[in-house]
Amino acid sequence: xxxxxxxxxxxxxxxxxxxxLLLLLILVLMHGVFSPKESxxxxxxxxxxxxxxxxxxxxxxxxxxxxxxxFSGSGLGDIVRVDAFAVMFRAMILLAAALTCLMSxxxxxxxxxxxxxxxxxxxxxxxxxMVAANDLILVYxxxxxxxxxxxxxAGFQRDSKLSSEAGLKYYLFGAVTSAILLYGxxxxxxxxxxxxxxxxxxxxxxxxxxxxxxxxxxxxALLLVLxxxxxxxxxxxxxxxxxxxxxxxxxxSVAFISTxxxxxxxxxxxxxxxxxxxxxxxxxxAGLLAALAAITMTLGNMLALVQKNIKRxxxxxxxxxxxxxxxxxVALSDTExxxxxxxxxxxxxxxxxxxxxxxxSAVEWNTGSVQIADYAGLSRRSFPLAIVMVVAMLSLxxxxxxxxFFGKFFLxxxxxxxxxxxxxxxxxxNAIIALFYYLTVIKVMFVGKAEDESRYTIRPRLAVxxxxxxxxxxxxxxxxxxxxxxxxxxxxxxxxxxx
Amino acid sequence: MFTELQEANxxxxxxxxxxxxxxxxxxxxAGVLIRRNAILIFMSIELMLNAANLAFVAFARAFQDxxxxxxxxxxxxxxxxxxxxxxxxxVAIFRSRKSIDIDxxxxxxx
Numbered sequence: 001x002x003x004x005x006x007x008x009x010x011x012x013x014x015x016x017x018x019x020x021l022l023l024l025l026i027l028v029l030m031h032g033v034f035s036p037k038e039s040x041x042x043x044x045x046x047x048x049x050x051x052x053x054x055x056x057x058x059x060x061x062x063x064x065x066x067x068x069x070x071f072s073g074s075g076l077g078d079i080v081r082v083d084a085f086a087v088m089f090r091a092m093i094l095l096a097a098a099l100t101c102l103m104s105x106x107x108x109x110x111x112x113x114x115x116x117x118x119x120x121x122x123x124x125x126x127x128x129x130m131v132a133a134n135d136l137i138l139v140y141x142x143x144x145x146x147x148x149x150x151x152x153x154a155g156f157q158r159d160s161k162l163s164s165e166a167g168l169k170y171y172l173f174g175a176v177t178s179a180i181l182l183y184g185x186x187x188x189x190x191x192x193x194x195x196x197x198x199x200x201x202x203x204x205x206x207x208x209x210x211x212x213x214x215x216x217x218x219x220x221a222l223l224l225v226l227x228x229x230x231x232x233x234x235x236x237x238x239x240x241x242x243x244x245x246x247x248x249x250x251x252x253s254v255a256f257i258s259t260x261x262x263x264x265x266x267x268x269x270x271x272x273x274x275x276x277x278x279x280x281x282x283x284x285x286a287g288l289l290a291a292l293a294a295i296t297m298t299l300g301n302m303l304a305l306v307q308k309n310i311k312r313x314x315x316x317x318x319x320x321x322x323x324x325x326x327x328x329x330v331a332l333s334d335t336e337x338x339x340x341x342x343x344x345x346x347x348x349x350x351x352x353x354x355x356x357x358x359x360x361s362a363v364e365w366n367t368g369s370v371q372i373a374d375y376a377g378l379s380r381r382s383f384p385l386a387i388v389m390v391v392a393m394l395s396l397x398x399x400x401x402x403x404x405f406f407g408k409f410f411l412x413x414x415x416x417x418x419x420x421x422x423x424x425x426x427x428x429x430n431a432i433i434a435l436f437y438y439l440t441v442i443k444v445m446f447v448g449k450a451e452d453e454s455r456y457t458i459r460p461r462l463a464v465x466x467x468x469x470x471x472x473x474x475x476x477x478x479x480x481x482x483x484x485x486x487x488x489x490x491x492x493x494x495x496x497x498x499x
Numbered sequence: 500m501f502t503e504l505q506e507a508n509x510x511x512x513x514x515x516x517x518x519x520x521x522x523x524x525x526x527x528x529a530g531v532l533i534r535r536n537a538i539l540i541f542m543s544i545e546l547m548l549n550a551a552n553l554a555f556v557a558f559a560r561a562f563q564d565x566x567x568x569x570x571x572x573x574x575x576x577x578x579x580x581x582x583x584x585x586x587x588x589x590v591a592i593f594r595s596r597k598s599i600d601i602d603x604x605x606x607x608x609x
Binding site for chain 2: 136137140141144145148151152155158159160161162164165166167168169171172175176179180182183185186187189190193194195243244247248312
């Protein structure tokens with residue numbers, strides 16, 4: 001009995017969250033079809049609790065199995081590899097999905113429409129596969145599963161001109177860049193005849209050993225792949241969709257796109273660059289990514305400075321944040337601390353952006369406005385909202401005691417370790433520039449005066465999101481070391497798990 | 500089925516397929532960049548995907564390895580679902596604007 005139970009666990013554990021998500025998907029679909037319209041208001045709670053339960057199960061099972069020498073982590077015929085790194089990113093995705101559900105329940109555009117939650121579950125499913133993908137086929141399929149659902153979420157308000165325009169723009173950019181990515185994958189397959197990551201690495205090394213021709217061919221494939229992944233994380237010059245999607249889409253969709261989607265894409269990016277590309281390619285991709293990181297940070301911050309709409313401002317801010325996180329991927333070329341820094345940064349970024357979008361949701365519920373000017377007097381209209389927004393803005397700006405400070409600190413120190421001091425300096429200068437527009441929001445909230453300063457109501461489900469994210473940010477910022485140690489262990493497994 | 504000599508005569512070198520796929524891919528990219536009608540852009544994207552499919556099949560034959568063919572099946576499935584969502588978005592746009600010219604999509608700027 002015992003000998004049989006081991007292979008079963010070996011097979012189930014790597015895809016446990018995906019199986020759970022499929023069950024949740026069926027449950028929510030059934031709920032939407034069979035329950036009467038009035039009771040459908042509970043769908044956001046059911047989905048949210050489902051996501052949260054899955055996260056807890058996933059973490060407890062993950063801690064038990066991952067790192068155990070008897071547990072290979074490979075599932076579905078070795079197209080999935082679960083290590084501590086994947087466990088960490090999956091937990092972020094599931095948490096972001098759970099909090100997004102609660103926000104959606106308090107959004108007039110979504111509220112009880114079951115289709116939104118179905119798209120959300122499928123998107124989370126795709127992302128969970130993305131961060132554990134160990135095969136080119138799964139990379140493409142998981143990426144598209146997540147993307148197609150996100151297009152639906154972005155264009156969800158069919159009757160709104162802005163939302164459908166945002167959806168179509170997101171779709172067009174996404175479809176084109178993923179086709180380019182696919183062509184890059186076809187070239188990688190063509191050079192090696194392999195699709196599995198563990199066999200691709202050695203095969204590509206053999207190719208580069210042939211001399212400059214092999215390297216040149218790989219650089220072409222690298223560029224094509226980078227277009228697709230660059231779109232997902234919103235790196236300049238593939239960032240054009242970001243501000244419009246952030247402005248036009250329903251706020252909960254934006255919250256999910258800006259957090260879970262970015263985290264999942266960075267998880268995939270880190271795994272792809274640390275496992276697939278051979279050592280001979282490092283100077284090419286590290287140099288290219290360093291240049292992209294510098295341009296992305298600078299352009300994102302410059303354009304964010306002049307924004308009047310807070311969602312659009314956070315769109316440009318998220319471009320800049322992708323630039324910072326890219327520094328960690330560059331540092332990966334020399335030190336595995338790069339991967340740890342990216343993981344920590346993404347965890348803090350998920351919490352921070354969810355907090356900011358929860359505040360935006362709450363203000364939108366009360367006033368319907370997303371202009372920064374309408375945040376005037378927020379500290380008197382609802383002090384808790386203003387406090388959470390302050391924490392979120394300080395965290396995005398990298399000011400202690402919020403988590404963003406350590407996030408940037410680890411990234412920049414990893415860059416210095418890897419010999420990219422110039423990139424760290426550009427990062428620090430950018431962080432200072434960015435403080436200007438983050439502090440502007442705080443100034444408007446506390447100093448600005450509104451004509452009507454009546455109190456805001458905070459909906460109960462939004463209050464949960466505000467509490468969880470606000471406390472989470474401060475906890476990560478004051479007690480950073482356990483999280484950091486976890487991230488370092490995870491990044492060590494990233495390379496150890498190779499056959 | 501064929502003797503070795505016949506096979507050598509019939510066999511088109513893999514490089515021909517790859518060059519054709521590169522040409523198709525370039526036409527697709529050009530179509531995306533030049534065309535302004537959303538439906539025509541969709542068709543150009545399909546061309547890009549199918550160019551990649553052709554490359555996969557050609558490589559799969561060259562390596563005598565089925566995983567390239569499997570990849571193509573997945574790509575076709577994904578492309579179908581992608582088009583379904585894309586057309587739905589186009590319908591939504593057309594209802595609110597009576598046009599699917601992507602140059603007219605500029606309600607948000609800055």
